[in-house]
Amino acid sequence: MEIVREAAEGVSTSELAARFGVTPRAIQYTIKSDEERQQDAAVPVAAVSVKVTVAELAAFDAVLASAGIETRSEGLRRLMQAAGGVFVPDAQLAVEMTRYRASLHEVGNGIAQIAKRMAEAIRLLVAAKRFAESISAAHPGRKSRHHDVPGNRADDEWCGNDETLGHEDHHEERDKATSPSGREKR
16 A cells, blocks of 8 residues: 555655545545554454345344344344343334434524524613613713603603503602602602
8 A cells, every 4th residue: 555655654645646646535535444444453353144045134124224223234233232231222212212302402492592582682782782872972961861862751741650660769759740649749
């Protein structure tokens, strides 16, 4: 493997690709394949060969497909592990895990919605603060009251029962108008 040896010596993938007439991606794939081969060679393995009838093989493939196992090798490996007492998830556990996954997904969506609403609220608060600051800058030295906004009635015009609005206690006594509840006008 000349490519692998030269790459280990520090030759760039683009140089190797030009010299061997392939793409840099092909060089990277070759290097990665060699690394995986070396890892596989480090773990001792044994091959197993089994002869079965066509019907038995079809039944085994059907069981693997229903369990979501993609290869026969993985299916045989799990079967051997189960025979040795290693924990292998069963169908009931798989259904339960699917239910938990769906539940977790719903919780995640809820958290995302909360975060989105919090971000919106923060944007609104920042905009309100900037608006208030711009009004204050436009009228320096003026003591502002929340009713001093164009379109609102002046503080001394009483326009209904303040108690129903939960609005009655924050004005200074001198600014309160006489109301049906018996408050006196200054």
